[in-house]
Amino acid sequence: MIEVQDLRKQYxxxxxxxxVSFTAAPGCIFGLLGPNGAGKSTIIxxxxxxxxxxxxxxxxLGHDVVAQPMEARRELGVVPQELALYEDLSARDHxxxxxxxxxxxxxxLKTRVDEVLGIIGLQDRAREPVKRFSGGMKRRLNFGCGIVxxxxxxxxxxPTVGVDPQSRVRLLDLVREQVAGGTCVLYTTxxxxxxxxxxxxxxxxxxxxxxxxxxxxxxxxxxxxHDLVRVRGRFDPTRVRQALASLDRIDVVSAEPDLVVVxxxxxxxxxxxxxxxxxxxxGEIQETSLSQPSLESLFIKLTGRQLRE
Amino acid sequence: xxxxxPFKRGRSAERKKGPRxxxxxxxxxxxxxxxxxxxxxxxxxxxxxxxxxxxAALAVWIGLPLFVGTLLSVISSGGGGVPKAHVLLVDQDxxxxxxxxxxxxxxxxxxxxxxxxxxxxxxxxxxxxxGEASAMLVLPKGFxxxxxxxQPAELVLTTxxxxxxxxxxxxxxxxxxxxxxxxxQQILGEPLRRIAQGPEGGGSVFSSETIASLSVDINNRVAxxxxxxxxxxxxxxxxxxxxxxxxxxxxMATVMTPTxxxxxxxxxxxxxxxxxxxxxxxxxxxxxxxxxSHIGWFLAGKVLAGAALAAVVTLVGxxxxxxxxxxxLRLPGAFVWCTFNGAALLCLFNFFDTLAATxxxxxMLSTIIVFPMMFMGxxxxxxxxxxxxxxxxxxxxxxxxxxxxxxxLLRGAPDYGELAVATLVIIGLSAVTFLITxxxxxxxxxxx
Ligand SMILES: Nc1ncnc2c1ncn2[C@@H]1O[C@H](COP(=O)(O)OP(=O)(O)OP(=O)(O)O)[C@@H](O)[C@H]1O
Ligand SMILES: [Mg+2]
Numbered sequence: 001m002i003e004v005q006d007l008r009k010q011y012x013x014x015x016x017x018x019x020v021s022f023t024a025a026p027g028c029i030f031g032l033l034g035p036n037g038a039g040k041s042t043i044i045x046x047x048x049x050x051x052x053x054x055x056x057x058x059x060x061l062g063h064d065v066v067a068q069p070m071e072a073r074r075e076l077g078v079v080p081q082e083l084a085l086y087e088d089l090s091a092r093d094h095x096x097x098x099x100x101x102x103x104x105x106x107x108x109l110k111t112r113v114d115e116v117l118g119i120i121g122l123q124d125r126a127r128e129p130v131k132r133f134s135g136g137m138k139r140r141l142n143f144g145c146g147i148v149x150x151x152x153x154x155x156x157x158x159p160t161v162g163v164d165p166q167s168r169v170r171l172l173d174l175v176r177e178q179v180a181g182g183t184c185v186l187y188t189t190x191x192x193x194x195x196x197x198x199x200x201x202x203x204x205x206x207x208x209x210x211x212x213x214x215x216x217x218x219x220x221x222x223x224x225x226h227d228l229v230r231v232r233g234r235f236d237p238t239r240v241r242q243a244l245a246s247l248d249r250i251d252v253v254s255a256e257p258d259l260v261v262v263x264x265x266x267x268x269x270x271x272x273x274x275x276x277x278x279x280x281x282x283g284e285i286q287e288t289s290l291s292q293p294s295l296e297s298l299f300i301k302l303t304g305r306q307l308r309e
Numbered sequence: 310x311x312x313x314x315p316f317k318r319g320r321s322a323e324r325k326k327g328p329r330x331x332x333x334x335x336x337x338x339x340x341x342x343x344x345x346x347x348x349x350x351x352x353x354x355x356x357x358x359x360x361x362x363x364x365a366a367l368a369v370w371i372g373l374p375l376f377v378g379t380l381l382s383v384i385s386s387g388g389g390g391v392p393k394a395h396v397l398l399v400d401q402d403x404x405x406x407x408x409x410x411x412x413x414x415x416x417x418x419x420x421x422x423x424x425x426x427x428x429x430x431x432x433x434x435x436x437x438x439x440g441e442a443s444a445m446l447v448l449p450k451g452f453x454x455x456x457x458x459x460q461p462a463e464l465v466l467t468t469x470x471x472x473x474x475x476x477x478x479x480x481x482x483x484x485x486x487x488x489x490x491x492x493x494q495q496i497l498g499e500p501l502r503r504i505a506q507g508p509e510g511g512g513s514v515f516s517s518e519t520i521a522s523l524s525v526d527i528n529n530r531v532a533x534x535x536x537x538x539x540x541x542x543x544x545x546x547x548x549x550x551x552x553x554x555x556x557x558x559x560x561m562a563t564v565m566t567p568t569x570x571x572x573x574x575x576x577x578x579x580x581x582x583x584x585x586x587x588x589x590x591x592x593x594x595x596x597x598x599x600x601x602s603h604i605g606w607f608l609a610g611k612v613l614a615g616a617a618l619a620a621v622v623t624l625v626g627x628x629x630x631x632x633x634x635x636x637x638l639r640l641p642g643a644f645v646w647c648t649f650n651g652a653a654l655l656c657l658f659n660f661f662d663t664l665a666a667t668x669x670x671x672x673m674l675s676t677i678i679v680f681p682m683m684f685m686g687x688x689x690x691x692x693x694x695x696x697x698x699x700x701x702x703x704x705x706x707x708x709x710x711x712x713x714x715x716x717x718l719l720r721g722a723p724d725y726g727e728l729a730v731a732t733l734v735i736i737g738l739s740a741v742t743f744l745i746t747x748x749x750x751x752x753x754x755x756x757x
Contacts, residue, residue: 048599051756073601084592088362089355100351101600103344129362145596 001026002047002153002186007056009042009208016042018208019056024186024201026152029179031199032188033295039208040188041081044157047186048078060153074102077151081158081188083142087131091122091141094130095148102149112148119174120144136167143174153184160194172198192295204299211302220293226251227267228297229274229290231260235283243281247273254304263301348602352610356584357617370577371622394443395424397433406453410464437467444468562633563719564691570626570647571688571712574619578654579679581615582662585750586671594755605747611659612652612743619651620644635719643718649732650711653739657707660742663749666757687712707738 002024009017017039024030032040045051047058049069058065063072085094095113099105104112117123120140130138143159156175160168175198179185189195195202196216203213212219237255244252244262250270253261260278264270267290278285291297360367400407411427428436433445447465585608588594597607626647627640658675665671683689685699686706692713695703703709710731717723 045756050595050598070601073599076599078596078599080592080596082592084596086355086359086591086593088359093355093358097351097355098596098600100348101597101602103348103601105344105347 001059001061001184002030003057003059004043004047005057005059007043007046007058008054009039009046009051010054016208017046020203020205020208020210021056022201022203022210022213024153024184026184027179027182028200029175029185029187029198031195031202032186032205033190033192033195033202033299034188034205035190037207038190038205040205041157042208044078044080044155044186044188047155048076049073074149075152077146077149077154077183079143079146079154079156079159081161083138084145085130085138085142088129090127090129091117091120091133091144092126094141094145098145099148104149112150116144116148119147119177121170136163139163139167139171140174143171147178151183154178154186156185156187158188158190160189160191192299196295202295204295204302206299206303212298216295219295219298222298226263226265226297226301227290227292228253228300229262229264229267229271229288231262231275231278231285232258232287233260233278233283233285234258235260235278236281239281240278240283243277244274247277250274251301253300261300263297345602345606349606349610349613352607353613353617354610356611356614359584360581360614360618366580367618370573370580370618371625395426395441397428397436397442397445398425399428399430399433399445399447401430401450402448402452404453407448410448410452437469440469442469562630562635563716564693566626566630566633567712567715567719568688568691570623571650571686571708571715572683573622573626574647574651574654574711575679575683575688575708577615577618577622577651578658579675581611581618581655582658582675583668583672584611585659585662585746586668589755590668594750598751598755604751608659608743608747608750612655615655616648616652619655620648623647623651630719636721639719639721642723643715646711646715646718650708650715650735653711653735654707656739656743656746659746663746663754682706682708685709707735710734 004023005021007017007020008015020039020043022030032043034040042051046053047060047065049065049072052066060072061075063075065072089097092113095116096109099109099112114123117126120143122137122141122144125133125137130141133141139159139162143156146154146156154175159175160171163171172194175185175187187195187199199216201213201215202219204211204219212222214222235255235257237257240255240260241252244250244255247270250262250264250267253263255261260283262274264274267274271288271290275285275288398411400411411425426442428445430447433442433447436442437445445467447467449463449465452464585594588597598604623644627644630643631637631640658679661675661678662671665674685703686709687695687700687703688708692700692703692709704713714723714728714731717728
């Protein structure tokens with residue numbers, strides 16, 4: 001169990017995390033979804049004891065990270081966002097060293113190292129120095145280093161950044177396997193699809209604040225089943241807003257010179273009316289798309305901008 | 310290596326680590342401390358493995374003393390291109406015997422490292438005062454008489470205090486020469502006296518009997534001397550402002566090699582300290598801060614790995630020293646001392662490296678520090694070749710303190726009081742720098 005209560009972290013004047021609270025339960029994957037600079041890594045670093053929180057409480061399996069750091073760390077596995085590997089050491093060296101750091105030794109450590117090498121699929125390359133590994137292999141080893149000591153809580157900070165789709169699927173499977181064993185996972189990402197596919201509960205973050213929190217279904221409900229109609233072209237934002245205001249039960253999410261986004265229930269039935277209104281307002285339509293409710297639509301609704309900008 | 314010192318809690322607001330962390334560092338029970346020691350050991354092992362993967366750096370560090378050692382052995386066997394000592398020779402006796410010394414010192418092996426100039430005493434004093442020569446040797450009046458009468462004779466060698474290596478070479482060379490003259494005296498003293506007295510009865514020709522008996526006499530003397538060593542009758546006196554320990558082993562072994570060894574230790578420390586930055590940049594330092602063992606163990610592992618490297622380089626240096634004639638018994642102490650100093654210097658440079666805000670900054674800072682330390686602390690030019698004011702400062706640099714004691718250990722004449730003071734100062738300095746480094750690494754350094 002990972003508990004974060006009213007966490008606040010400031011770097012000088014910059015508030016990186018601003019009053020964040022959530023609880024991640026055992027056997028579940030809790031997702032932190034947010035764009036670059038949202039404060040995801042800062043939360044992870046506060047949990048792993050690397051950064052002292054400015055205020056608020058963070059607990060891992062009941063141990064306060066500030067007051068009982070060693071107890072908390074013992075239960076915690078960390079997979080940092082940047083690869084944290086020694087180029088000259090082998091995969092086996094890495095796993096054995098990380099295990100020893102958590103007090104493992106002897107045959108227990110050896111068996112576990114072999115086991116983890118199997119899990120991350122690096123048995124064949126176990127004795128090669130890491131500098132000869134591909135990016136995906138390094139990512140898998142980076143993950144392996146975080147689970148050698150069988151942690152009950154696992155912090156994964158964007159573990160799939162920069163890996164090909166195949167390795168990504170593999171890594172996500174690894175995460176699911178861990179959870180099946182009862183581990184509590186905190187997973188940060190800025191890929192919606194990943195959060196949607198993997199996480200049981202999700203917190204959507206921006207600028208250090210949690211904007212929405214819940215299961216995927218709960219979050220969808222917040223959108224009131226709104227679909228999104230996205231129209232590209234050339235528009236006059238003011239006239240677009242005036243024209244669309246006359247239509248019933250639609251929400252203008254954004255109106256910009258090159259993009260208009262509209263949210264509406266059962267939008268497929270309203271597309272023609274929307275397009276007509278846009279044309280009347282003097283706009284020029286180039287491309288239209290309709291999307292079902294998703295985290296992205298929710299994010300856009302919450303922040304007025306796209307997640308990857 | 311000194312034992313792990315206890316850690317104090319930081320005072321700044323950022324450092325709010327609870328008392329439990331201290332407990333974990335100290336280890337609550339025996340199994341806990343065992344785990345910590347294992348972590349320390351595996352940390353050192355992983356750093357050593359990483360070092361071994363970079364043989365180029367290793368080669369430089371180990372190769373340096375080897376290279377210098379080779380160079381020095383070339384010097385001591387009289388190879389070309391070697392700096393020669395300028396010796397002023399005052400022959401007040403001007404007899405065949407004194408001329409023999411003059412000739413001996415200007416020919417053969419002696420000529421390889423001496424430039425001998427015959428001068429009058431007054432002239433010689435003036436040149437010495439002007440610092441134009443390394444040494445002045447005076448063959449006193451009555452030198453031949455003394456030899457013939459088997460009386461003690463004394464050659465006076467004055468050395469130039471501002472030049473210390475070259476005069477020492479002169480001293481050692483002349484020691485050999487004086488010994489040779491002594492043996493000549495032992496062999497030929499009596500027959501020479503008889504020859505000098507002239508034929509019995511005042512004639513101008515020796516009788517065949519006399520020549521025969523002289524030959525037999527000489528032969529006997531040679532036979533007698535073969536297995537016996539007499540105390541030398543001719544002494545070489547070196548008036549010197551400070552009393553010096555008897556110099557039996559070469560200057561290469563007790564001055565040059567230790568100097569170069571400390572140069573290596575400095576470079577090893579400076580180079581190894583860069584590793585903290587590498588760990589920071591590649592993210593492994595942050596990862597090590599998230600484990601349930603105090604970061605102090607991780608850093609102590611680095612110091613241990615550095616000490617192991619220092620030990621290997623020391624071993625190479627000491628093999629050379631042994632080869633140059635230092636007795637085996639003096640080497641274990643020297644080995645422990647150098648390894649200890651290697652670890653201490655690494656603590657110091659880890660401290661310097663974590664002071665800087667960027668890796669480039671750290672590189673610049675440690676370079677700015679290492680060279681003056683090397684020059685002032687007698688790890689490039691030995692103290693013996695430095696002006697006194699520089700020696701006075703340099704002796705209190707960490708490498709100066711260590712290097713001086715190493716020389717004393719190799720000469721077999723350590724002053725245990727001085728050694729104890731040096732040990733305490735070095736331990737204190739290492740402990741303080743290590744603790745500050747740990748605090749920095751736990752705080753701003755790792756997360757900035
Ligand atoms: N050491 C630091 N000093 C000052 N500001 C920092 C520091 N680390 C992070 N920040 C700032 O804190 C904010 C949150 O950063 P953080 O790394 O937590 O974001 P993130 O959500 O992990 O982003 P990304 O998806 O890019 O990894 C950013 O504005 C960042 O610039
Ligand atoms: Mg991040």
